[in-house]
Amino acid sequence: MNQAAATSKARPPRSRSGDRRQPRKKTKISATGIYLRAIKDAFVKLNPQHAIKNPVMFLVWVGTLITLAVTIEPSLFGPVQQNNPQLFNGILTGILFFTVWFANFAEAVAEGRGKAQADALRSTKLETTAKKLATDGTITEVPSSSLKQGDTVYVVAGDFIPADGEVIMGVASVDESAITGESAPVLKESGSDVASSVTGGTRIISDELIIRITAESGKGFIDRMIALVEGAERSKTPNEIALTVLLAVLSLVFLFVVVTLPAFAYTVKNPVSIPVLIALLVALIPTTIGGLLSAIGIAGMDRVAQFNVIATSGKAVEACGDVNTLVLDKTGTITLGNRLAEEFIPINGHTLEDIANVAWVASVFDDTPEGKSIVRLAEKLGARVDFDYNQAQAVEFSAKTRMSGTNLPGGREVRKGAVGAIKGFVRSRNGRETPELDAAYERVSQQGGTPLAVCLDHEIYGVIYLKDIVKPGIRERFDQLRRMGVRTIMLTGDNHMTAAVIAKEAGVDDFIAEATPEDKITVIKQEQAKGKLVAMTGDGTNDAPALAQANVGLAMNTGTQAAKEAANMVDLDSDPTKLIDIVSVGKQLLITRGALTTFSLANDIAKYFAIIPIIFASANLQSLNIMKLTSTNSAVLSALIYNALIIPALIPLALKGVNFRPLTANQLLQRNILIYGLGGIITPFIAIKLIDILITLAGLT
Incomplete structure (x- = not known):
């Protein structure tokens, strides 16, 4: 089918069907909307089936259920020597619950940003009427969702492209702003290796195209984008899995330590209640990085998406x-990337006009920016040619021949291309090389330009200087x-x-x-x-x-x-x-994960000094109570409140990422230890003491 025939058969009357709608505006979801959605999703993620995917936070979730049971029945695990145990256990249960909820909230906020982008993309998906083109050139209007891979469709100015495909005929401008955000139209044409691919949901704004469908409904580029940014296909990365395993092992080690503490407490006649042991376990396991790990990974993908990738x-x-x-x-x-012809260098006794004429003929069928610039320069220099344009044959450039040109009527051959390729072409036609060619080649090369040799049959006429800029x-x-x-x-x-x-x-x-x-x-x-x-x-x-x-x-x-x-x-x-x-961005993701892991593990030092000395006061460990915390209850609650609040406090850092600096691995390690290691030790000492003062003033001790 020729293009004229296709055009005459493929012009259906303009209708008021879905294919004439104006493009929808992208849905914009505010930060408030993202946070409100995250609050709701954080409760949904309390489902045990989801919680068990994070071993650290699942341990906290189990501890929450145990302290809840002890709040309802304080003597569940034996006699209680504490005054008003239900109040303490109830507060403890609330803190543990919010520790888990804050971790879920961090993940939900990160996912929310992806869902907001997915909603914007989803708004670009339109159910349109596609003009399906049969082999005989007739057109049938069908829903775009019914198209299959290999189908051929016809689109004209104003139509939405119904599905992903490749242009097989025609040239047209396409509005891709729904996907790229860029308002400038993109030229699409058949036969181009980089401009023939079209995306469903974009709109043709000029001329007409015939497109072969390459993706069925629901499997197109926008569909894959929606699934990816929404997180539906997110799976843990190898490094993330390795870190999760490490955190799980650390949690098991601390669990083993805490389980053995009652035996030690019995020897020093200082029994420790089950809620306090659970509080100690939660304080020591790496809940901070455990709660933020998933959010860091999701945020990394979001930061890539912000680059429109x-x-x-x-x-x-x-x-x-x-x-x-x-x-x-x-x-x-x-x-x-826009190499343009800067100069013609004639050799072998030829004049500037001679090489201009031959270069014009060699480039007349070359539609690349380089080819067009050669034609412009040749015409500027007064190139004059005399041949039947319609009888000439274009010779396309290929990576193997590294040449292009024109076959003239009568059998004459004009070529331009890499100097080595043109030398080989001329030798094959019993031509000869001259030192002038090598001199021109070196002159252009030494200036950082690209030299193209030009020949007519067995005679080399000169070199074209293509200028490129770093x-x-x-x-x-x-x-x-x-x-x-x-x-x-x-x-x-x-x-x-x-x-x-x-x-x-x-x-x-x-x-x-x-x-x-x-x-x-x-x-x-x-x-x-x-x-x-x-x-x-x-x-x-x-x-x-x-x-x-x-x-x-x-x-x-x-x-x-x-x-x-x-x-x-x-x-x-x-x-x-x-x-x-x-x-x-990838480096920043790894740096952020490493920094927050360092901070989380460093926090354990302060929490250790907050809880261990005071709950074993009778074992003469009071000297280790360097924060001078008021009581066992105050120490436990202060450490756990800090443990819970530090997760939402670090959410902005997890989402934005640690400030990236181009440093070596050793420099990054030193920086992490200095800032996040030392900071992870000092910050909880100050915060836990301040919380202890507030708890004491509130009379909760």
Whole structure:
């Protein structure tokens, strides 16, 4: 079917059906709404089936039920020597309950931010009427939910694209603001490796397209985004599981210690009640990090989402923190990516007008920014050509030939491309090379430009100087990564000399020149064989194997469906430099988790000195009561109140993350110990003493 035929058959009368609706505005949920939802969800999470997933908080939850039982029947575990035990046990039960609830609340707030984003995305999903295109060109209007993979649909200006797909015919502008938040339309066209993928729910605002559906209803990109940001598919990462196991082991150790205390208390004739033992256990186990661990992981994914990047799992975000090697394309990532023709350098006795004419012919079918800039420069220099344009044949660029050009009527061949490739082309046609070509090649390369040779049949006419510019500030960003122990490798199709100049200017650690798509996956495998974790970006179908092989693969939203399926992250803004930001977010996630773990474990020192000396006063341990707490009841309640309140106090830090600084592992360890280790010792000493004073003044001792 030709395009004209498709257009004539595929213009149904404009209707007032769902496909003509204006796009809905994104749903905005305020911070108040998130917190109100979190309060409700925190109670739902008290369900034992959910509580048991967190061993530390489940132990607190069990302790709450035991103290509740003792509040109802104080003599449940034997005679009671305490005055008014129900009041003390009741207060203790309330504190333990809120300790669990605060942990649930922290997780619910983190999830709430993801649910708010999911609600906004869900509002973009529209049930529309799709124009399904049959093989004979006829159109049937069907609900978009009935479309299947492989179906073909026709859309015109004003229509919503009914499902994810690939453009197979046409060129049109598409409004993707519902997904990316960017109001500028995006050009979509068939045959492009990075601009043919379209997303269901976006709207075509000009011209028309024929699209082949690549995802069935409920399995599209927006559906996956909703599931991911909402947390429906969140699973614990390997590091998170390891830390959970460690916290569970520590809790069991403290449980064993507390269980043996009654025997010690019996020998010193200082019996300890069950509620006090439970209070001691809860005070000593790492409840702070246990309560915030899940929130930290969820918040890490949310911080990635704030960069307009969708991660397929928390594992992908965490892997960013462990990345040792970044594999980066030069064009668009390290350089601005808009290489433009700066100068023509004629050789072999040819004039500037000669090379301008040949360069124009070689680039007339090249629609890339580079090709268009060559045509503009040639026309500026007065290029004049005389051939039947309709009889000429375009020769597309390929990574293997590293050339493109035009086959003229009569059999003459015009080519432009890498100097080495053009040399080989000319030799195959019994042409000859000259020292002038190598001199021009070196001149351009030494300036950090890209030299393209131009030839007509067996004769080389000269070199085109393509100028590329390193992005401002990129060197400083690579310096930061180097201080974090991350190695950067630049891949480029440029020759070795040009690549070396760009690599030196950008400050990358290593580079591979004249790289092919196959080199990407080779480099990744080589780095992984050394025990490195590798991250890379990509957008084309030929990038898909490397994206799948990398530990962190960031695909561009403008890329092909194959690239987005292979990657574990998708950048909605299609900015390759985001990979550097995402690595920083991953590092921040690990730093935050380590800092709060250090703080939580350091807290135990103060809580130990608060409870142990005073409940074993008859064992002459009063000298250890350095906080001079009033009584056993006051010491226990003060320690537990602090233990409960520190969880909501640290929620903002868990969600925002510890301030990130590009430091080495040893520097980070020293900083954590100094700030969060020392702070974790001093803070509870002060807080517990202040709470003790307030409890004493309130007469609760």
